[in-house]
Amino acid sequence: MFDEVFSAFLELTENSFQLISLLFPYAPTPTTRRRDRASATLSSIFAEIVRSRKSSNRVEEDVLQNLIDSKYKDGRPTTxxxxxxxxxxxxxxxxxTSTTSSTWTGARLLSHTECLEAALEEQQQIVKKHGDNIDYDTLLEMSFLHCCIKEALRMHPxxxxxLRKVRKNFTVRTREGYEYEIPSGHTIASPLVINHNIPYIYKDPNVYDPHRFGHGRxxxxxxxxxxxxxxxxxxxxxxxxxxxxxxxxxIWSHLLRNFELKLVSSFPETNWLKLSPEPRGKVEVSYKRRMLPRSMLEN
Ligand code: HEM
Structure with missing residues (x-):
């Protein structure tokens, strides 16, 4: 089942993320047909699981169970x-979202030696403290790696x-003191690509700088x-x-601990034709195995 679900999701993703699908979601194109076929395959696999859960009378503590047990305000159960x-x-x-963010984080880290070294240093400190075990608590201690991901997402959301539909009239006041009435029924677009690059908020917004989220800044x-x-x-x-x-x-703590990585291709451009902008082309990396955890423990 895993392979089948994975391939169907891949097919669904690859055929849903073109900007054109947002503008004309039901255009009779090969892309739309592939998307709908993948969606139908997934629906039939998951429907079978829902049916089997319901008929077994088994109750689990998971998302599926929550969705099955949910009721609308009028008491109607979910179908x-x-x-x-x-x-x-x-x-x-x-x-x-997770795959793209992992790729951007890696591309940024491997292009900034100082950040890469700081991220590696943090891993070394954590390994010294906890050994090479990675669990929930050690992941929470990786605050610099956290900022590296956060900064990659600031630059590559x-x-x-x-988009939000306005339910009630409201007024927006700008820094310069201009006021704008926003009437209900309108749709508001909030462009993240601009909001995340406002220079009076983010110093040198074009620079990858995970320290901007650190204490004091x-x-x-x-x-x-x-x-x-x-x-x-x-x-x-x-x-x-x-x-x-x-x-x-x-993903990144494992890679940093176990491999020396170098970005071989040039830093990727953004493919803006995708609904969720991703790196254009391949992001190629060379890698050499390192036994970081054990050698660090010996030091
Ligand atoms: C780095 C990874 C991720 C990023 C950057 C991300 C980003 C976002 C953003 C920006 C939205 C809101 C879109 C909007 O307001 O129109 C959203 C919604 C959502 N995300 Fe994520 N996401 C990530 C990972 C995940 C994961 C791992 C899950 C689930 C396991 C998830 C589940 C959802 C769901 C269900 C919504 C819809 C919420 C709603 O409409 O009420 N996301 N995500």
Whole structure:
């Protein structure tokens, strides 16, 4: 099942992320057909799992169970199609975002010797303290690696723009004192690619500088709680944020500890034609095995 699910998700992702799919989601193109076929395959696999969970009368403590047991305000239970749709949506929301973020973090780290050394130094300190075991608590101690990921996401957010429907009229006041009435019913676009590069908030916004989030600078708080938005904000903020950081830290702490890495290709350009902008072309890395954990323990 794993292979089948994985290939279907890959097919779904590859055929959903073109900007054109946002503008014309039902255009009769080969891409749309491939996307819908992959979605149908996943739906039938997950529907089978939902059915088997329901008929077994087994109750687990997991996301699937939560979705099956959820009820609308009027008491109506979720349907099988809704549960499978939501499961696909959750995996879809977490998969491409995490891979792209891991790639950008690596490309940035390997292009900045000073940051790479600082990230490596942090790993050395953690290995000295805890050995080469990586668990939840050691991952939380990787604060510099955390800032490296956060800074990569500031420069390369997976969602370049947020759209929100206005429910009530409100007024926006700019720094210069201009006021704008925003009427209900309108759609607001908040461009993250601009918000994350405002120079009076982020010093030298074009420079990769994970220290900007460190103690004493905390540039992500300069403009209030929505200054840093890589995981969005408000009611529909990303529920996977903490888990996403853990995943990317697992990947990069393992790579830093075990390999000497060099970026062989030039720093990738951004492919803006994708809904979630990703590196254009290949990001190539050369690697040499190092036994960092053990040798560090001996020092
Ligand atoms: C580095 C990785 C990730 C990034 C950068 C990211 C970013 C985001 C952003 C920006 C949004 C909000 C979009 C909007 O406001 O229109 C969002 C929503 C969401 N994310 Fe993530 N995400 C990541 C990983 C994950 C993971 C691992 C999961 C689940 C396991 C997840 C689940 C979701 C879900 C379910 C939503 C929709 C929330 C809602 O509409 O109420 N994300 N994510």
């Amino acid at each position: 099988e199609a809704e549960v499978t749709g939501l499961i696909i949506a959750i995996v879809f929301a977490g998969m491409h 997976t969602a370049p723009i947020f 905390e540039e992500d708080r300069v403009g209030g709680k929505f200054t840093y938005n890589a995981f969005s904000g408000g009611r529909h903020a990303c529920p996977g944020e903490a888990y996403a950081y853990l995943q990317v830290k697992v």
